[in-house]
Amino acid sequence: MAGRIAAVSIVEAVAADLRTRIFAGELGSGESLTESQVASTYDVARPTAKASIEKLVAEGLLDRGTHKTARVVELGPDSVRDIYLARAYLESEVLRRLARTGDVPEAAVQANRDIAALQTGAPLDVVEPDMRFHTSLIDAVGNERISRMYRSLVGEVRLCMVRVQSLQLLDTALIQAEHQKILELIEAGQGEEAAGLLDEHLGRARERLVAAMGGTPGPEAEQPSGLLPQ
Amino acid sequence: MAGRIAAVSIVEAVAADLRTRIFAGELGSGESLTESQVASTYDVARPTAKASIEKLVAEGLLDRGTHKTARVVELGPDSVRDIYLARAYLESEVLRRLARTGDVPEAAVQANRDIAALQTGAPLDVVEPDMRFHTSLIDAVGNERISRMYRSLVGEVRLCMVRVQSLQLLDTALIQAEHQKILELIEAGQGEEAAGLLDEHLGRARERLVAAMGGTPGPEAEQPSGLLPQ
DNA sequence: CGCCCTATGATTGTCTAACAAGTACACATG
DNA sequence: CATGTGTACTTGTTAGACAATCATAGGGCG
Numbered sequence: 001m002a003g004r005i006a007a008v009s010i011v012e013a014v015a016a017d018l019r020t021r022i023f024a025g026e027l028g029s030g031e032s033l034t035e036s037q038v039a040s041t042y043d044v045a046r047p048t049a050k051a052s053i054e055k056l057v058a059e060g061l062l063d064r065g066t067h068k069t070a071r072v073v074e075l076g077p078d079s080v081r082d083i084y085l086a087r088a089y090l091e092s093e094v095l096r097r098l099a100r101t102g103d104v105p106e107a108a109v110q111a112n113r114d115i116a117a118l119q120t121g122a123p124l125d126v127v128e129p130d131m132r133f134h135t136s137l138i139d140a141v142g143n144e145r146i147s148r149m150y151r152s153l154v155g156e157v158r159l160c161m162v163r164v165q166s167l168q169l170l171d172t173a174l175i176q177a178e179h180q181k182i183l184e185l186i187e188a189g190q191g192e193e194a195a196g197l198l199d200e201h202l203g204r205a206r207e208r209l210v211a212a213m214g215g216t217p218g219p220e221a222e223q224p225s226g227l228l229p230q
Numbered sequence: 231m232a233g234r235i236a237a238v239s240i241v242e243a244v245a246a247d248l249r250t251r252i253f254a255g256e257l258g259s260g261e262s263l264t265e266s267q268v269a270s271t272y273d274v275a276r277p278t279a280k281a282s283i284e285k286l287v288a289e290g291l292l293d294r295g296t297h298k299t300a301r302v303v304e305l306g307p308d309s310v311r312d313i314y315l316a317r318a319y320l321e322s323e324v325l326r327r328l329a330r331t332g333d334v335p336e337a338a339v340q341a342n343r344d345i346a347a348l349q350t351g352a353p354l355d356v357v358e359p360d361m362r363f364h365t366s367l368i369d370a371v372g373n374e375r376i377s378r379m380y381r382s383l384v385g386e387v388r389l390c391m392v393r394v395q396s397l398q399l400l401d402t403a404l405i406q407a408e409h410q411k412i413l414e415l416i417e418a419g420q421g422e423e424a425a426g427l428l429d430e431h432l433g434r435a436r437e438r439l440v441a442a443m444g445g446t447p448g449p450e451a452e453q454p455s456g457l458l459p460q
Numbered sequence: 461c462g463c464c465c466t467a468t469g470a471t472t473g474t475c476t477a478a479c480a481a482g483t484a485c486a487c488a489t490g
Numbered sequence: 491c492a493t494g495t496g497t498a499c500t501t502g503t504t505a506g507a508c509a510a511t512c513a514t515a516g517g518g519c520g
Contacts (some may be wrong), residue, residue, distance in 0.1 A: 009296065009502070034471065045504045047277060050472085058288065060375075066239065067472055067511050086375035093323050145290075145316035145386075149379040156375075239473070264500070275475045280501085297482045297501050 014042050014052040019155070022061055022072055023127075023162055029074045033062065059155040075159060077215030083156050084206035090150055091134065091202075092195035094141055095182065099191030104183050107136035112179045115172065123165040126172050131158055133179055160209060169208040175201075244272050244282040249385070252291055252302055253357075253392055259304045263292065289385040305389060307445030313386050314436035320380055321364065321432075322425035324371055325412065329421030334413050337366035342409045345402065353395040356402050361388055363409055390439060399438040405431075 008016075018038070021027050038049035053070050056062040064070035073079075098105075111133035118125050131154065138150045164170055178201045185194035203220030211217035238246075248268070251257050268279035283300050286292040294300035305313075328335075341363035348355050361384065368380045394400055408431045415424035433450030441447035 011502090036471080046472095048503065051281075069471065069512095082374050085373055086379065089320070089323050089373075089376055090379075093319050143315055143319075144312050145383060146319055149316065149320075149382060152379060152382060153375060241473090266500080276501095278474065299483095299500065 010044055010048055011051045011055065014038065014044060014049065015055045017042070018052060018056060019059075019061065022056075023158055025162065025166070027072050029072055031072045032069045033071065034069050056155075059152065061155045061159070073156070073159070075156070075163075075213075077210040077213050079156075080160060080206060080209050080213065080215075083153065083160060084202050086153055087134075087157060088199055088202050090146065090153075091137065092198055094138055094146075095186060095194040095198055096191035097141055098137065099186045099189050099194055102187055102189050103140065104187050105136050105140035108133050108140070108179075108183060111136055112176060112183065115176045115179065119172070123168055123172075124162065126175065127158065127161045127165055130161060130175060160205075163212075164205050164209050167209075167212050169212060170205060240274055240278055241281045241285065244268065244274060244279065245285045247272070248282060248286060249289075249291065252286075253388055255392065255396070257302050259302055261302045262299045263301065264299055286385075289382065291385045291389070303386070303389070305386070305393075305443075307440040307443050309386075310390060310436060310439050310443065310445075313383065313390060314432050316383055317364075317387060318429055318432050320376065320383075321367065322428055324368055324376075325416060325424040325428055326421035327371055328367065329416045329419050329424055332417055332419050333370065334417050335366050335370035338363050338370070338409075338413060341366055342406060342413065345406045345409065349402070353398055353402075354392065356405065357388065357391045357395055360391060360405060390435075393442070394435050394439050397439075397442050399442060400435060 018027070018033075027033070033053060035046050035049045035053060038044075038053060039046045042049070053062060053064070057064055057070065061073060062070045063073045075083075111129045114129040115126055115133070118129075134157075135147075135150065135154065139147050178197060182194050182197055182201070185191075185197065200220070203218070204222075207217040207219075207221035211221055248257070248263075257263070263283060265276050265279045265283060268274075268283060269276045272279070283292060283294070287294055287300060291303055292300045293303045303309075341359045344359040345356055345363070348359075364387075365377075365380065365384065369377050408427060412424050412427055412431070415421075415427065430450070433448070434452075437447040437449075437451035441451055
């Protein structure tokens with residue numbers, strides 16, 4: 001599917017570029033984005049820029065009040081906990097549901113293979129397949145609205161992942177191993193255990209990120225018992 | 231719209247009115263809404279009308295593709311099942327979480343009191359407090375993103391509720407009694423049982439609505455065992 | 461010297477007007 | 491009857507403009 005011509009609207013194109021720039025850290029936390037600024041940057045009309053900005057606000061990547069300039073969101077410890085808890089709500093229930101049928105989505109397997117394949121390289125490279133692993137689990141239940149809800153969270157989740165990886169708070173091998181174990185538990189029909197492991201998986205990332213932000217981390221930040229073979 | 235000063239933006243005001251008109255059935259399923267139509271109806275500029283329409287599209291109340299006129303969404307049996315399953319995902323997990331602390335949100339109690347109070351009147355009167363009952367449970371977990379996700383579903387849920395009530399598929403007393411029981415189970419810390427009852431509660435509405443739409447209903451559509459005292 | 465108030469500039473909300481591009485449907489043609 | 495064409499309608503985008511609001515820097519006053 002690498003071909004796929006891009007016949008999207010200008011609004012969407014501008015929004016997409018702003019998105020990648022935010023993820024890349026090019027637009028840092030708290031940075032302000034005026035409508036005219038965006039308009040002149042991409043050489044579009046101001047209403048178009050406005051629409052793009054509003055799109056990103058809806059995604060939670062930008063923040064703005066009436067008559068105030070939009071800013072890149074600043075994630076504090078509270079927001080991070082909020083985001084990860086919301087993830088856990090959706091994802092753990094999804095795992096239980098998937099385990100009931102024992103169906104392991106192929107896309108998730110592939111995503112985890114991709115993680116395993118990139119032993120070397122920049123830490124940020126893991127973000128994309130990691131994100132894909134989790135979204136493909138969500139999509140596997142085949143519920144349009146659930147996917148839509150998760151998607152409204154994905155922007156912020158990704159922002160957190162970028163942080164976690166830039167700070168090197170997690171070992172890639174551990175991520176991959178836990179993903180693997182989750183898939184195995186699903187296949188074995190052990191939904192509750194899969195959900196529990198996911199909670200650990202997310203909890204560790206969450207609390208380490210909180211700690212790195214100056215908050216007081218919970219006990220979840222500690223090393224896992226013994227999942228890694230070596 | 232008596233009382234309540236309107237200090238919101240024009241876009242929001244137009245969107246709000248369209249929303250109520252959709253809920254009231256004044257704008258039926260499949261009805262088309264042209265940008266210029268909306269613009270002239272409310273005497274606003276077309277870009278303003280456009281923004282309002284896009285807002286409702288994001289809420290799932292309107293449907294539209296690029297370069298195509300927006301239409302009021304048409305809910306088929308598949309969509310109804312999709313919507314109710316998504317609800318169940320969020321709400322059942324919320325009940326488990328609430329049961330863990332035994333906290334019964336006051337707003338939910340009040341909402342159910344309001345349902346009990348309206349023994350008489352139009353069937354549609356139950357929609358608002360019913361909706362409020364469920365949203366207040368969601369909001370009770372105090373997670374901003376979860377509330378946001380649920381809100382992205384609320385429009386469609388409400389549309390379903392309006393249908394259920396117009397067709398008189400459920401007895402108000404039964405709704406109220408099941409809500410009551412759910413609250414009691416939360417207080418007793420029996421999360422799993424509360425979630426189970428909710429599943430029944432939602433499943434019945436769902437399958438009866440599906441049946442009324444010409445789909446083949448599942449077994450959940452049947453009468454409940456014996457919750458009603460008389 | 462510090463604080464409150466005002467004035468100025470910047471920014472957003474909304475409007476009018478317009479053109480380009482795409483869609484849908486009736487119509488004519490083979 | 492199938493197919494192509496044309497016309498009217500609708501949306502996407504732009505430009506420019508004005509009012510309302512917000513932020514900030516000065517000036518007046520205690």
